[in-house]
Amino acid sequence: MSFLFVDKPGGIPTHATENGPGVAVGFVEYLSSIAGEKLYVNHRLDKGTTGALVFARNEAAAAQLAEAFTARDVEKTYLFITDRKLPATLEFTVKSFIEKRGSKFVSEHGVAHGETHREAPAEANSETGFRLMLTHEQFSLWEARPQTGKSHQIRLHAQDSGIPILGDQDHGGTPFPALCLHSLEIKFRLDGKEQAHRCPPPTFFNDLKLVENVRLCTWLTAFDRRSRWLESRAQTAQAGNRSELLDLNAWRVLHNEDENLRAEVLGEVMDLQWFSEEAPAKNDWNDIQEFLKLTHAQAWRLHLRHDRGRKPQGEDVWNSRPEAPTRWFIHENGLRYEVRADTGLSSGLFLDQRANRLWVRENSENRSVLNLFSYTSGFSVAAAKGGATKTVSVDLSKNFLEWSKRNFALNEIPIETHEFRAMDTREYLKWAKKKALSFDLVICDPPSFSRSDKGVFRIEKDLGALLSSVADVTKPGGAVLFCANYEGWYGTNDFREAIQAEIKQQKLPLTLSIKKWAELLPPDLDFELPGEARLMKSLLLEKL
Numbered sequence: 001m002s003f004l005f006v007d008k009p010g011g012i013p014t015h016a017t018e019n020g021p022g023v024a025v026g027f028v029e030y031l032s033s034i035a036g037e038k039l040y041v042n043h044r045l046d047k048g049t050t051g052a053l054v055f056a057r058n059e060a061a062a063a064q065l066a067e068a069f070t071a072r073d074v075e076k077t078y079l080f081i082t083d084r085k086l087p088a089t090l091e092f093t094v095k096s097f098i099e100k101r102g103s104k105f106v107s108e109h110g111v112a113h114g115e116t117h118r119e120a121p122a123e124a125n126s127e128t129g130f131r132l133m134l135t136h137e138q139f140s141l142w143e144a145r146p147q148t149g150k151s152h153q154i155r156l157h158a159q160d161s162g163i164p165i166l167g168d169q170d171h172g173g174t175p176f177p178a179l180c181l182h183s184l185e186i187k188f189r190l191d192g193k194e195q196a197h198r199c200p201p202p203t204f205f206n207d208l209k210l211v212e213n214v215r216l217c218t219w220l221t222a223f224d225r226r227s228r229w230l231e232s233r234a235q236t237a238q239a240g241n242r243s244e245l246l247d248l249n250a251w252r253v254l255h256n257e258d259e260n261l262r263a264e265v266l267g268e269v270m271d272l273q274w275f276s277e278e279a280p281a282k283n284d285w286n287d288i289q290e291f292l293k294l295t296h297a298q299a300w301r302l303h304l305r306h307d308r309g310r311k312p313q314g315e316d317v318w319n320s321r322p323e324a325p326t327r328w329f330i331h332e333n334g335l336r337y338e339v340r341a342d343t344g345l346s347s348g349l350f351l352d353q354r355a356n357r358l359w360v361r362e363n364s365e366n367r368s369v370l371n372l373f374s375y376t377s378g379f380s381v382a383a384a385k386g387g388a389t390k391t392v393s394v395d396l397s398k399n400f401l402e403w404s405k406r407n408f409a410l411n412e413i414p415i416e417t418h419e420f421r422a423m424d425t426r427e428y429l430k431w432a433k434k435k436a437l438s439f440d441l442v443i444c445d446p447p448s449f450s451r452s453d454k455g456v457f458r459i460e461k462d463l464g465a466l467l468s469s470v471a472d473v474t475k476p477g478g479a480v481l482f483c484a485n486y487e488g489w490y491g492t493n494d495f496r497e498a499i500q501a502e503i504k505q506q507k508l509p510l511t512l513s514i515k516k517w518a519e520l521l522p523p524d525l526d527f528e529l530p531g532e533a534r535l536m537k538s539l540l541l542e543k544l
Helices: 027-035 059-070 153-160 208-212 214-239 282-294 351-362 378-385 398-410 425-434 459-472 491-506
Strands: 003-008 050-056 074-082 091-101 104-108 126-136 139-146 181-190 193-198 250-254 261-266 269-274 299-304 316-319 327-332 335-340 368-372 390-395 418-422 439-444 449-452 455-458 474-484 510-512 537-543
Touching: 003 027, 003 193, 003 214, 027 050, 027 214, 050 059, 050 193, 050 214, 059 074, 059 181, 074 153, 091 153, 104 153, 126 153, 126 208, 139 153, 139 208, 208 214, 214 250, 214 282, 250 327, 250 351, 269 282, 335 378, 335 398, 351 378, 351 474, 368 378, 368 425, 378 390, 378 398, 378 439, 390 398, 390 425, 398 418, 425 459, 439 459, 455 459, 459 474, 459 491, 491 510, 491 537
Parallel strands: 050 181, 269 299, 368 390, 368 439, 390 418, 439 474
Antiparallel strands: 003 050, 074 139, 074 181, 091 104, 091 126, 126 139, 181 193, 250 261, 261 269, 299 316, 327 335, 449 455, 474 537, 510 537
């Protein structure tokens, strides 16, 4: 097929922009990297807009689609929500002249509030039809059919009509967790064949009474954004014949949208954590239950972490049913991992390392790989499946290493050529140096803080010593994937500066990869959006 139809999530621009601070990639760049081919942009949606979007997959298709847009042979249907008083007429047309002035788009000669129709002057370059669909209390759902394709057209014409879009503060809308504008359908004919793509709107578009609960809509918006991303990721992987990327059933649901609630989908279970100092009050619990119902969570587990100040490892757990599983399997990019609810506070796999695990799998063939602070050895599994000649997984916990072997077995990887070392990482590095061991690829994902009988480890204090020891066991020309979740480094820039300072001060034989891999490879969109400071930071270093 010459076209790729996707369901765009809110919060990401259609393509990379120069004026967005820190925005290195847009939606098309993400999807192009997944498809393994260049995708062409003819159709754009604003950063906050969700829904039906089409990209061309070759230059000829892009030219055809451009001609169809120019000839107005493309039919587009949108939905939006407003909280303003209904105009006198519930179906009308707006024509105006739209242009960009400075950094803003403006509309002139739009229909006035309450008017049914007004002919715009000859210089009008935009036209949108509006029709009321639903109402509830002060909220109303509208259909918009743009006949032209000017930037911000629907948003400006809604403002002109006295019904600015909820969440569109740039054009007079009331603040809200989302821009409530959705691309419902796009249709066009090429070579005598009709092409159509329709995407369902966010949940609260169909039930306007939900819009009254801003916190619930914040959670639903987060779920909606990530659901659309994963659906588009799968559609793109299928188009690009990347079957390994179709096998994914574990993803972050709530990341940093709410200070109290975190959530992940782990296969058949939605795993939630409540971090407030107080247990959920009645209204909290009602919202959580409604969220679980609306997201169709068949099984869930809620960890109450409200007493973590006095008992850091303590928690109460509420389950959806008594027989909820304590150990089960998840799928990620064609690999299987065991997750557990009965072994500590973490489930067994850090989902924010998904993109890194994929990179390791694709860059481990015929390489020896050392995985430090290995936990349940997700990186080692990825490396072994990618053709590594040998992996060494180092973790202080024997239980985690046994769990690691379980993950190897789940992926039918013989463990005879792979090592599992139950040692403190710093002690292992000293031992490996003494034995003159070296590796083609070293993965180092240390905790921000840990305590053992070997002493206290703090990443900000011990970074230099750790880097030096890692360099000692990396082969010349080899690579180091170094990751950190330490919140004291605000984003990748702070992390890079800390790494570079230690390399310079200690004159270490390491350099940042000239490929700038970690900055070009974005995390999956169930985590940070473009332009946001990353909590999980990664850099690729090379041994000189």
